Amino acid sequence: MLKKIGFCMLLVSSTCWAGDKAIIGSSELMSVEQTGLSYEARIDTGAVNTSLHAFDLEIEGGSEKKMKDNVGKTLFFTTENEEGLQKRLKAKIVKTSTVSNSQGRETRYMVDLKVGFQDKERKVRVNLRDRSHMDYKLLIGRNWLKGKYIVDVSEKKVIGPVAPISILESGLTFETRIDTGAVENSLHAVDLKVENGEKDMEKNIGKRLSFTTENEKGESHRVNAMIVETSLIRNAQGSEIRYMVELTVGQPGQEYKVKVNLKDRSKMSYKFLIGRNWLQGHYMVDVSL
Structure with missing residues (x-):
């Protein structure tokens, strides 16, 4: 469910901030343009970055010992959606990100991909992680939402x-x-x-x-x-x-x-x-x- 609204938010200073943003639910059917696949994506305002299920990572020309030394190289990886459909992709590593969660800290490669609703995808930085044990293979973070969407967890x-x-x-x-x-x-x-x-x-x-x-x-x-x-x-x-x-x-x-x-x-x-x-x-x- 996606719907445009005009809204006015009351801030602590009592100023009225007007804008035109879209309402998005806590989960949405979204796509990654380069894969041609659709994902049941979790919309996560707690995550800084968007994250895609990726495995069998292979760096062209071989990997350096330190992950950050591979920035700029081409990375091959396989992704899979909830229906079991797979696609092998290649993308340039643009940076690494360190993520802290309940399992500890881990460093992930980040690539630029076009993510969004079908035929309305836009480029965003995505970190790659094996999400095979997770319900959602695509997680949408604040870097995709910011400035454009309001998340309505009640899914009215x-x-x-x-x-x-x-x-x-x-x-x-x-x-x-x-x-x-x-x-x-x-x-x-x-x-x-x-x-x-x-x-x-x-x-x-x-x-x-x-x-x-x-x-x-x-x-x-x-x-x-x-x-x-x-x-x-x-x-x-x-x-x-x-x-x-x-x-x-x-x-x-x-x-x-x-x-x-x-x-x-x-x-x-x-x-x-x-x-x-x-x-x-x-x-x-x-x-x-």
Whole structure:
């Protein structure tokens, strides 16, 4: 998943830094142009340099005792991706790098290779290491990411302005409006009945509520839930207080608990509206979808 965004980062000095960078996940399908191979690459902000699985290293004309004395020479090596596809390459050694990790310190040869998304690769310094025992044969470090990418380890999904969303408690799927302008989710609900209810809505918090909901296809269901709080909603028509309940909401098979306010939406095109309290931390919205 790769998506361009404009963003504003708040720094300690409270200055606003604006830029245009791409969001990248914690792992991505990437390629090394010279190999013609694709790799499931680990995106690692903890690594200074990008690293490629390499074995059977052979220096043209023979190797010097000290690795740094081989800088400038041509190096032959074999690389292999996660599917077992191999390629023999040659590249000039541009420098050596010493890497410290849990196994200690080791020195690696570095070469220049074109790395990135297919047909969008760009040249970067890559250290060569036998990664046969590792899950990822290509590791993308800060030298490839810097200035161009933001890493989103949550790997948020992208959703369009309208999406099929299910509510497990209702057994129904709704053609739902995704609304980043709304704080809360809102569900069509009529014939609300509070068990031992009182006129003061605040006093009904914690009580059981039953209501009928209906999707765009005219399918309806009676739902029982606990009132968890009330919500004051302001809109063009004025303000109103609504009951809020917790329901299990999401794309089919990916539902999770979230608070939903209840309103008669019979005159509205969409019987269910998703707001920021469901989207936050899980989804980005692309209105062009």
